[in-house]
Amino acid sequence: MSTSAPAKVPAPDQPGGAPVFGALDRYFKISERGSTLAREVRGGFATFFAMAYIIVLNPIILSSAKDMYGHQLDHGQLVTATAVTAAFTTLLMGVIGNVPIALAAGLGVNSVVALQLAPRMSWPDAMGMVVLAGFVVMLLVATGLRERVMNAVPHGLRKSISIGIGLFIMLIGLVDSGFVSRIPDAAHTTVPLQLGGDGHLDGWPVLVFVLGALLTLVLLVRKVSGAILISIVSMTVLALIINAVATVPSWGLTTPKWPGNPVATPDFGLLGKVSLFGGFDKVGVLTGVLFVFTVLLSCFFDAMGTIMGVGDEARLTDAQGQLPGINKVLFVDGIAVAAGGASSSSATTCFVESTAGVGEGARTGFANLVTGALFALALFLTPVATMVPSQAATPALLAVGFLILAGSVKEIDWSDYTIAIPAFVTMLMMPFTYSITNGIGMGFITFVVLRLAAGRAREIPVPMYVVSAVFAFYYLMPALGLT
Numbered sequence: 001m002s003t004s005a006p007a008k009v010p011a012p013d014q015p016g017g018a019p020v021f022g023a024l025d026r027y028f029k030i031s032e033r034g035s036t037l038a039r040e041v042r043g044g045f046a047t048f049f050a051m052a053y054i055i056v057l058n059p060i061i062l063s064s065a066k067d068m069y070g071h072q073l074d075h076g077q078l079v080t081a082t083a084v085t086a087a088f089t090t091l092l093m094g095v096i097g098n099v100p101i102a103l104a105a106g107l108g109v110n111s112v113v114a115l116q117l118a119p120r121m122s123w124p125d126a127m128g129m130v131v132l133a134g135f136v137v138m139l140l141v142a143t144g145l146r147e148r149v150m151n152a153v154p155h156g157l158r159k160s161i162s163i164g165i166g167l168f169i170m171l172i173g174l175v176d177s178g179f180v181s182r183i184p185d186a187a188h189t190t191v192p193l194q195l196g197g198d199g200h201l202d203g204w205p206v207l208v209f210v211l212g213a214l215l216t217l218v219l220l221v222r223k224v225s226g227a228i229l230i231s232i233v234s235m236t237v238l239a240l241i242i243n244a245v246a247t248v249p250s251w252g253l254t255t256p257k258w259p260g261n262p263v264a265t266p267d268f269g270l271l272g273k274v275s276l277f278g279g280f281d282k283v284g285v286l287t288g289v290l291f292v293f294t295v296l297l298s299c300f301f302d303a304m305g306t307i308m309g310v311g312d313e314a315r316l317t318d319a320q321g322q323l324p325g326i327n328k329v330l331f332v333d334g335i336a337v338a339a340g341g342a343s344s345s346s347a348t349t350c351f352v353e354s355t356a357g358v359g360e361g362a363r364t365g366f367a368n369l370v371t372g373a374l375f376a377l378a379l380f381l382t383p384v385a386t387m388v389p390s391q392a393a394t395p396a397l398l399a400v401g402f403l404i405l406a407g408s409v410k411e412i413d414w415s416d417y418t419i420a421i422p423a424f425v426t427m428l429m430m431p432f433t434y435s436i437t438n439g440i441g442m443g444f445i446t447f448v449v450l451r452l453a454a455g456r457a458r459e460i461p462v463p464m465y466v467v468s469a470v471f472a473f474y475y476l477m478p479a480l481g482l483t
Contacts, residue, residue, distance in 0.1 A: 043362025044370020094368025134338025
């Protein structure tokens, strides 16, 4: 009889328990980054549920607009284009970039395409300009300029970008859930938001959000594995029950109702419907270049902020605050912008809701394989994928927003006003202007101005001068009559 200790068997959720898991572990560095296969899977699911609303919202925004000929994009084709592009780019980021950052059609830039570009040209022309913006992003990555800009951002500003994103996604969660709402302009008030729909918390949907937020926070405090995903699933089930037994006037974009026919047939009719340079014939070279620049600026800095924020939150950055392999991540982001235009789903970019997956423990690109696969599945099961109401998914954003703040705010040097004030501007302007790009731009400009005023010009990296000048020009464009 052998007296040696029995061989240690890997736990079911640990990579390395079988050859295939060992290969996945080595490629994605799951164990090296302190994660497990189970966490990556949970993170992938959490990210998908937190951003699945884009399958509903992006087609609504784009299909409601008309081009200069009065043509509208088909809603069903937009659903397919949005899902297939999100699936492709998210999978690509996972395999090449190896970061838990999912991608889909960017909110904000899709409104620019629908309301600024399309009315001046045809839809293929407008999407062609998005493709050109993606090519420029890839060129900036290939020349190293984009990485230089990211590396030039001072540590305190980097942390403020993370905090701003945390505050921003918390506000997104509160608004999308209906916990707070926009006061109609007809009210003639300077207060933009109010509690609930009429100054009070009322209705079953808000109750689902409140219970989901409390459940998520309690599970986090208790350090329960899968806290965010457990909350999303539990609240979806509760919402399904409530919707079946009670009369609910509106759940917002998605109604928690099991579809009569859960299978949908994808329509790929919009893929490839693009004209690269046709828009310049319609609006002229200068205006065309400015349109491409507008799309580029939004995509460039929205993604930059998200990559920084998610990278910091996932603890993937090194001692200098830089993300190893960043060029691969940035190049995939450029491909994503172009792919969004090529599919007519508008520019695709990194989604800040990826923090939901990070909060669930995701640390590698394997989580993206799960999220991307779910988007691919949504091509055929769109009615099921869009069944999760925002009230069930948005508590995750509230919890993750807190986690980001708790981990980053103490790392800013608040005694140095030349960094503290720009950091303060950055973190507040993101939620207050509902834009990551605006927060970064205003923070950068403030940083350069204050360092110059303090006689510390030599401490300003050259890329910060250039980027701040670009932002200043961007904000002055309306006054100069260039929009």
